[in-house]
Amino acid sequence: MQATKILLSDAEIPTRWYNIQADLKTPMPPPLHPGTKEPVGPEALAPLFPMALIEQEVSQERWIEIPDEVRSLYALWRPSPLYRARRLEKVLDTTARIYYKWEGVSPTGSHKPNTAVAQAYYNKQEGIKRLTTETGAGQWGTALSFACQFFGLECQVYMVRVSFEQKPYRKAVMELYGGKVLPSPSPQTAAGRKILAADLDSPGSLGIAISEAVEDAASREDTHYALGSVLNHVLLHQSIIGLEAEAQLQKAGEALPDVVVGCFGGGSNFAGFAFPFLRHRLIGDKRDIRVVACEPASCPSLTKGEYRYDFGDAVGMTPLLPMHTLGHGFVPAKIHAGGLRYHGAAPLVSHVLHAREIEAVAYHQLECFDSGVLFARSEGIVPAPEATHVIKGAIDEALRCRESGEEKVIAFNLCGHGHFDMGAYQAYFAGQLQQHEFTDQMLEENMKQLAGMPTL
Amino acid sequence: MQATKILLSDAEIPTRWYNIQADLKTPMPPPLHPGTKEPVGPEALAPLFPMALIEQEVSQERWIEIPDEVRSLYALWRPSPLYRARRLEKVLDTTARIYYKWEGVSPTGSHKPNTAVAQAYYNKQEGIKRLTTETGAGQWGTALSFACQFFGLECQVYMVRVSFEQKPYRKAVMELYGGKVLPSPSPQTAAGRKILAADLDSPGSLGIAISEAVEDAASREDTHYALGSVLNHVLLHQSIIGLEAEAQLQKAGEALPDVVVGCFGGGSNFAGFAFPFLRHRLIGDKRDIRVVACEPASCPSLTKGEYRYDFGDAVGMTPLLPMHTLGHGFVPAKIHAGGLRYHGAAPLVSHVLHAREIEAVAYHQLECFDSGVLFARSEGIVPAPEATHVIKGAIDEALRCRESGEEKVIAFNLCGHGHFDMGAYQAYFAGQLQQHEFTDQMLEENMKQLAGMPTL
Numbered sequence: 038m039q040a041t042k043i044l045l046s047d048a049e050i051p052t053r054w055y056n057i058q059a060d061l062k063t064p065m066p067p068p069l070h071p072g073t074k075e076p077v078g079p080e081a082l083a084p085l086f087p088m089a090l091i092e093q094e095v096s097q098e099r100w101i102e103i104p105d106e107v108r109s110l111y112a113l114w115r116p117s118p119l120y121r122a123r124r125l126e127k128v129l130d131t132t133a134r135i136y137y138k139w140e141g142v143s144p145t146g147s148h149k150p151n152t153a154v155a156q157a158y159y160n161k162q163e164g165i166k167r168l169t170t171e172t173g174a175g176q177w178g179t180a181l182s183f184a185c186q187f188f189g190l191e192c193q194v195y196m197v198r199v200s201f202e203q204k205p206y207r208k209a210v211m212e213l214y215g216g217k218v219l220p221s222p223s224p225q226t227a228a229g230r231k232i233l234a235a236d237l238d239s240p241g242s243l244g245i246a247i248s249e250a251v252e253d254a255a256s257r258e259d260t261h262y263a264l265g266s267v268l269n270h271v272l273l274h275q276s277i278i279g280l281e282a283e284a285q286l287q288k289a290g291e292a293l294p295d296v297v298v299g300c301f302g303g304g305s306n307f308a309g310f311a312f313p314f315l316r317h318r319l320i321g322d323k324r325d326i327r328v329v330a331c332e333p334a335s336c337p338s339l340t341k342g343e344y345r346y347d348f349g350d351a352v353g354m355t356p357l358l359p360m361h362t363l364g365h366g367f368v369p370a371k372i373h374a375g376g377l378r379y380h381g382a383a384p385l386v387s388h389v390l391h392a393r394e395i396e397a398v399a400y401h402q403l404e405c406f407d408s409g410v411l412f413a414r415s416e417g418i419v420p421a422p423e424a425t426h427v428i429k430g431a432i433d434e435a436l437r438c439r440e441s442g443e444e445k446v447i448a449f450n451l452c453g454h455g456h457f458d459m460g461a462y463q464a465y466f467a468g469q470l471q472q473h474e475f476t477d478q479m480l481e482e483n484m485k486q487l488a489g490m491p492t493l
Numbered sequence: 494m495q496a497t498k499i500l501l502s503d504a505e506i507p508t509r510w511y512n513i514q515a516d517l518k519t520p521m522p523p524p525l526h527p528g529t530k531e532p533v534g535p536e537a538l539a540p541l542f543p544m545a546l547i548e549q550e551v552s553q554e555r556w557i558e559i560p561d562e563v564r565s566l567y568a569l570w571r572p573s574p575l576y577r578a579r580r581l582e583k584v585l586d587t588t589a590r591i592y593y594k595w596e597g598v599s600p601t602g603s604h605k606p607n608t609a610v611a612q613a614y615y616n617k618q619e620g621i622k623r624l625t626t627e628t629g630a631g632q633w634g635t636a637l638s639f640a641c642q643f644f645g646l647e648c649q650v651y652m653v654r655v656s657f658e659q660k661p662y663r664k665a666v667m668e669l670y671g672g673k674v675l676p677s678p679s680p681q682t683a684a685g686r687k688i689l690a691a692d693l694d695s696p697g698s699l700g701i702a703i704s705e706a707v708e709d710a711a712s713r714e715d716t717h718y719a720l721g722s723v724l725n726h727v728l729l730h731q732s733i734i735g736l737e738a739e740a741q742l743q744k745a746g747e748a749l750p751d752v753v754v755g756c757f758g759g760g761s762n763f764a765g766f767a768f769p770f771l772r773h774r775l776i777g778d779k780r781d782i783r784v785v786a787c788e789p790a791s792c793p794s795l796t797k798g799e800y801r802y803d804f805g806d807a808v809g810m811t812p813l814l815p816m817h818t819l820g821h822g823f824v825p826a827k828i829h830a831g832g833l834r835y836h837g838a839a840p841l842v843s844h845v846l847h848a849r850e851i852e853a854v855a856y857h858q859l860e861c862f863d864s865g866v867l868f869a870r871s872e873g874i875v876p877a878p879e880a881t882h883v884i885k886g887a888i889d890e891a892l893r894c895r896e897s898g899e900e901k902v903i904a905f906n907l908c909g910h911g912h913f914d915m916g917a918y919q920a921y922f923a924g925q926l927q928q929h930e931f932t933d934q935m936l937e938e939n940m941k942q943l944a945g946m947p948t949l
Contacts, residue, residue, distance in 0.1 A: 038561060040503045041568040047496045105494060112497040113873045124643075142598055144873035146912060186870050187580075206915030212922050213869050213915075413669050414642050417569045417600035456602060456912045459662030466668050 041123060043285040045116035050108050051284075055276040057312045057385060058269065059099035060319040065269075065388055066493060068356035069346060074491055077356045084255045085262040087163035090156065093270040101273060103155075110154045110187055114143045115277065119285035124415040126435070133438035135431060136294070138282045138310060138450045141418065145210070147453030148306050149180030149265055152274035156263045157184035166259040167191040171221065171246030173200055174375035175207030176453070177265035182216025193260075195221040195249045198241035207457070221246040228252050242368075244351025251354060266303030267349060267358070267383045275309020278450055283313055286448065293323050294448040296434050300427035301330040301339060301397070302376045304383025310450035311395070312385075318394060328395040330386065331430035333405075335473035336369035338362060338382045339390055339397035341480055346491045347381055359493055360387040363475075364483030370473035372402045373461035374422040380483075398430060401472055405429045406465045409455070421453035422461045497579060499741040501572035506564050507740075511732040513768045513841060514725065515555035516775040521725075521844055522949060524812035525802060530947055533812045540711050541718040543619035546612065549726040557729060559611075566610045566643055570599045571733065575741035580871040582891070589894035591887060592750070594738045594766060594906045597874065601666070603909030604762050605636030605721055608730035612719045613640035622715040623647040627677065627702030629656055630831035631663030632909070633721035638672025649716075651677040651705045654697035663913070677702040684708050698824075700807025707810060722759030723805060723814070723839045731765020734906055739769055742904065749779050750904040752890050756883035757786040757795060757853070758832045760839025766906035767851070768841075774850060784851040786842065787886035789861075791929035792825035794818060794838045795846055795853035797936055802947045803837055815949055816843040819931075820939030826929035828858045829917035830878040836939075854886060857928055861885045862921045865911070877909040878917045 058065060067076035079091045086094075093101060103111075122135040140148040160168060168190055172178030178194035185192035194216050201208060201220035208218045221241045222229035228248040232239050239245075254262035264271060286294065297314045299307035311328045318326045332339050338361045347362040349355035361382040369378040382390075389395050402422070409425030411432070412418070420428060431449045438445050455462065464470055514521060523532035535547045542550075549557060559567075578591040596604040616624055624646055628634030634650035641648035650672050657664060657676035664674045677697045678685035684704040688695050695701075710718035720727060742750065753770045755763035763786050773779045788795050794817045803818040805811035817838040825834040838846075845851050858878070865881030867888070868874070876884060887905045894901050911918065920926055 038503065038506075038565055038568065041565070042503055044500050044502060046500060047494065047498055050494075109494055109497070112494065144869075144875065183873060187873075205919055209915040209919040209922060210875065210912075213866060213875060213918050215870060410669060413600075414671060417639060417643075419600065419666065419669060454912075456666075456910075459665040462669050463661055463665040466665060 039123065041121055043119040043289045045281060045284060047112045049284065050111050050115050051103065051277055051280040052108070053100040053102055054273045055280055055313045055316065056096055056099055056101055056273050057316065058097050060316055061388065062392065065384060066359040068358050069491060071348065071353060071356055074357070085251065087159045087165065087261060089159040089162065090270045093273055094268060104158060107155050107158050111277070116281045117142050119282055120416070121289065122416055125412060128411065128415045129432060129435050129439065131435040131439045132442050133435045133445045133447050135435055136286060136289070136446065136448045138278055139418070140278065140450060140452050141454035145176070145179045145183050146457065147176050147180065147421065148275060148278060148309060149177050150183055151277055151309065152265065152271045152305065153180040153184035153263070154187070155274040157181070157188045157190055160261050161188040161190060165190065165261045167193065167257070168261055168263045169193045169195070169250040169253045170263045170265070171195045171243060171250045173197050173243050175200065175204055175211065176376060178216065178218065179207065179210045179214065180265065181263055182211040182214035186215045192216040193253060194218045195223065195246040197221055197243055197246050198239065221249050223249060225249070226252045242351060247350045248352050248354055266305040267381070269385055271305045272308040272312065272383055272385055275305045276313055278309040279311060279313030282310065282448060291446055293317055293326060295326065295445040296447045297326060297328045298427050298430040298434060298447065298449040299330055300377065300423050300452065301332040301382070302423060303379045304386040306450060306452045308383060308386055314448070315389065315394060329430055330395060330397040331426040332397060332399050333372055333374060333377050333426065334399040334401045335372055335475055336363070336378055337399040337475050338380065340399045341475060342382065343484065344387055344391050345487065345493055347487060349381065351380070357491065358384050360384050361390060363480060364486050366486045367483045372473060373458065373464070374402065374426065376423040377426065400426055400429045403470050403472060406470060408432050410465070418451065419455040420451055421455045422458050424451050424453055427451070495579065497577060499575040499745045501737060501740060503568045505740065506567050506571050507559065507733055507736040508564070509556040509558055510729045511736055511769045511772065512552055512555055512557055512729050513772065514553050516772055517844065518848065521840060522815040524814050525947060527804065527809060527812060530813070541707065543615045543621065543717060545615040545618065546726045549729055550724060560614060563611050563614050567733070572737045573598050575738055576872070577745065578872055581868060584867065584871045585888060585891050585895065587891040587895045588898050589891045589901045589903050591891055592742060592902065592904045594734055595874070596734065596906060596908050597910035601632070601635045601639050602913065603632050603636065603877065604731060604734060604765060605633050606639055607733055607765065608721065608727045608761065609636040609640035609719070610643070611730040613637070613644045613646055616717050617644040617646060621646065621717045623649065623713070624717055624719045625649045625651070625706040625709045626719045626721070627651045627699060627706045629653050629699050631656065631660055631667065632832060634672060634674065635663065635666045635670065636721065637719055638667040638670035642671045648672040649709060650674045651679065651702040653677055653699055653702050654695065677705050679705060681705070682708045698807060703806045704808050704810055722761040723837070725841055727761045728764040728768065728839055728841055731761045732769055734765040735767060735769030738766065738904060747902055749773055749782060751782065751901040752903045753782060753784045754883050754886040754890060754903065754905040755786055756833065756879055756908065757788040757838070758879060759835045760842040762906060762908045764839060764842055770904070771845065771850060785886055786851060786853040787882040788853060788855050789828055789830060789833050789882065790855040790857045791828055791931055792819070792834055793855040793931050794836065796855045797931060798838065799940065800843055800847050801943065801949055803943060805837060807836070813947065814840050816840045817846060819936060820942050822942045823939045828929060829914065829920070830858065830882065832879040833882065856882055856885045859926050859928060862926060864888050874907065875911040876907055877911045878914050880907050880909055883907070
């Protein structure tokens with residue numbers, strides 16, 4: 038019997054994260070203070086993050102040690118399996134060899150705990166008692182609740198009210214892990230009260246929820262804030278995925294992959310898998326590795342956005358980040374891949390895209406779900422809506438190999454299962470998935486907000 | 494770092510299933526024809542099952558070869574990991590060592606595909622084009638849809654109408670795997686039409702759905718029927734779980750476990766894990782292995798039921814099976830552990846319980862959910878409501894070890910994740926879980942139906 042899965046033992050969990058900053062040809066532009074527009078120093082971030090994470094944010098060290106306690110928690114589900122997609126290859130009749138890493142085995146069903154556990158750990162080390170965060174669909178709030186549970190930290194999640202009401206089960210998962218969940222806007226914060234004063238029935242938004250979580254954290258000595266994507270330290274923690282995959286491909290007798298594909302929202306899942314492979318391109322080991330980010334056509338920050346400074350949040354409270362952006366006021370269409378609905382892009386990913394070290398492609402949700410269904414029917418796993426984007430990308434690459442006859446190795450990360458998202462598949466089978474277009478006019482409209490802001 | 498998981502490679506997937514019939518001290522009483530009350534021969538079952546499964550049903554061979562094609566599909570998720578529950582042990586402050594097998598890694602999230610894949614395979618081999626089955630909550634219908642997909646079989650699922658309407662997402666999963674789902678009662682069958690004629694708004698029941706699935710299968714040459722538990726061949730296929738666990742415990746440096754715990758509904762999950770260990774007790778290798786079945790107090794077939802012949806279904810169409818039963822007319826309370834709501838018990842499990850080779854204990858759902866929450870908060874995994882019963886059982890055993898100071902090895906099977914069942918946890922946190930009592934009077938009432946039926 039040919040092997041389907043390549044496994045690593047607990048002892049083979051990587052001992053270090055990979056920090057791509059060490060291998061960049063040009064240094065990262067600094068984040069800027071939202072008021073002064075001057076570079077932000079560590080002290081400005083100290084009310085929100087522990088010093089260890091602030092240091093990781095700017096570190097130029099290539100390898101950063103993973104604390105034992107974090108590795109021991111990782112062992113609850115890591116190393117995650119790497120699969121050879123033999124059945125998918127057969128269905129596609131491709132000459133390519135397709136491998137995928139499977140992050141859906143984590144207790145919360147996605148890759149998010151990789152950084153949640155690390156963030157909770159460093160906050161605990163600094164004596165913090167409580168973390169706040171925002172969540173939309175609930176995947177990040179769940180991961181942080183999960184992580185806080187193990188370190189005895191309180192976790193306060195501000196959940197966008199409309200999701201809070203539509204997805205009561207997500208709230209139940211967070212509570213199961215001991216998280217406290219408030220619908221946002223809430224009367225708990227000044228930001229929330231202000232919104233509620235204007236509209237008691239406000240459905241909320243991720244921007245408002247961020248404002249509340251940040252205000253809550255900044256106003257209490259014992260409390261910090263945690264973010265689930267975009268920032269450098271988050272991408273760093275996720276590099277565990279790609280590092281394991283590299284070891285697993287080697288174990289499978291493969292050289293480095295020819296094409297690495299990832300789905301792209303804020304950037305942590307994409308970078309976590311791709312950066313350890315991109316490293317070999319940057320350092321010249323294998324200059325012809327292609328790294329492709331797959332994003333929703335309705336929220337095309339990488340393929341249509343401008344590379345410039347913009348706020349990380351919708352409200353304009355965060356530092357200005359150097360990134361591909363559609364404008365912080367852009368409200369993405371309500372596609373089912375909620376985790377990919379972000380106006381901007383992780384600065385590190387933006388940086389390597391700008392340097393043409395990676396490529397980007399955009400797909401519509403219907404074609405992504407087509408690919409997701411094909412995948413479920415050949416590989417058995419029900420992918421999360423976000424993950425259908427990378428499946429579409431991998432299938433496109435494999436079909437190109439069928440045309441050319443090339444025996445390329447294609448590798449991608451399947452970031453989560455879709456068992457929480459069957460409503461999206463229901464809509465798909467009912468023929469109710471909408472095609473959301475992004476137009477030049479929308480871009481132009483949104484970019485007006487950025488007039489006068491610093492450029493790169 | 495101490496190991497948390499014990500893994501096996503694809504190549505270590507067992508090559509044979511274990512058939513406990515070979516090691517029974519007294520042979521199994523035969524199933525009886527529902528009309529003639531005479532032993533049922535293979536020919537009577539042929540319209541519903543392929544000959545290979547009918548042979549497995551009565552086989553006295555100890556080891557039965559697993560076909561390569563089945564093993565290769567198993568490799569999509571098997572071997573499943575065995576965990577040492579170090580964090581739970583610490584929380585319980587127990588001297589016991591606790592191990593659990595984790596079947597939630599299967600694509601459908603439970604142990605059900607272990608037999609679904611095997612059943613689809615043998616039916617395909619016999620030239621069958623289509624399988625029918627019934628499903629309540631949806632877990633079995635999903636597993637069979639999944640399996641049929643890989644063998645190009647059509648899968649027709651009769652889903653209890655009330656579940657069909659309340660759980661549209663379950664239908665979506667089945668459809669994702671290519672299954673066809675009808676609400677039962679349906680106008681497709683005579684049985685369904687009869688019910689609908691009497692009550693167009695009938696909510697349906699598992700009994701009705703079985704009738705429809707069996708009628709459908711019996712009326713078409715190209716169609717067979719598939720059952721997800723109770724029968725000997727189903728328990729046989731599930732033995733893969735215990736066989737892997739035995740190898741994994743050995744790899745962990747453990748001798749055979751002292752206590753094996755399993756949650757009990759129809760019996761396939763329980764037997765699948767426990768029988769390979771029970772074997773060592775039966776053949777005298779280790780006479781003092783204790784094997785404990787944990788069932789719901791509201792549906793206590795093993796602890797309160799009578800050991801006698803009864804119908805496998807609620808309607809009285811199936812052969813009479815020798816089993817512990819509460820009476821086929823018993824309608825269990827609507828506990829959240831839908832998979833444990835069965836009036837009877839697998840004949841093989843009933844047989845070894847009657848021979849006092851295993852024990853049984855009954856728990857109320859509130860104490861089970863208490864244990865499930867404790868487990869999620871210590872081990873990270875969200876257990877399915879069914880699985881909380883075995884967690885409660887394992888915790889009780891571990892607490893007894895704390896009292897006595899014994900360093901026993903406790904092993905159990907965690908049969909599925911609870912990501913589809915967050916509504917149950919929501920009810921738990923809202924304080925809405927009910928305590929359902931089972932009374933002697935209920936038993937007496939139900940047993941009246943069995944008056945005049947053959948006894949053991």
